[in-house]
Amino acid sequence: MNFKNICLGALALAMVSGTAFAGALDEPDNMAPFFTDASMKTMKPKAEFKAAWDAMAKDKQGAMMKECQDAAMSKPHAEFCANLQALGGAN
Template sequence: MTLSMVAGSALAAGETGTSALDDPAKMQPFYTDSSMKTMVSKDAFVKAWKAMSPEDQTAMMTACEDEAKNANAANSHPEFCSSVKENGGSK
């Protein structure tokens, strides 16, 4: 019983999101649709990236690096993180 409660708490925490990649306000500029399934063009991505604060950029890069180390289906943003590395990783 206790184990299931702990697991449930962990799952609930994961759903609320603790990384910059789970913040819709930060992620929306990089997608063409509200469901955030279709990425914007490379030029639009770079423009959105440059509009972010250096702190937000660092948080995004760190979150992508963390996901690469601990990738699983629940926390994976491979297309976005690939674009961060390719287009946004350097200013």
């Protein structure tokens, strides 16, 4: 019985922490406006990048800025975060 409870607890923890790791920078819907292609490999020029940022909801902007300030979260999105920092972050 104790082993079963431990396994269920570990499974629940894995499920909860898995969703916690997926952040605003990992959401394709959040990131797509900043890229020119569907594969999200080529960033838009600075003017279009800024326009996409300005059009984004404030809560999404805040979540993205927070993740860009976290070294571990921003590492896979270094180019995006560098462009965001160049804008000065928020409006």
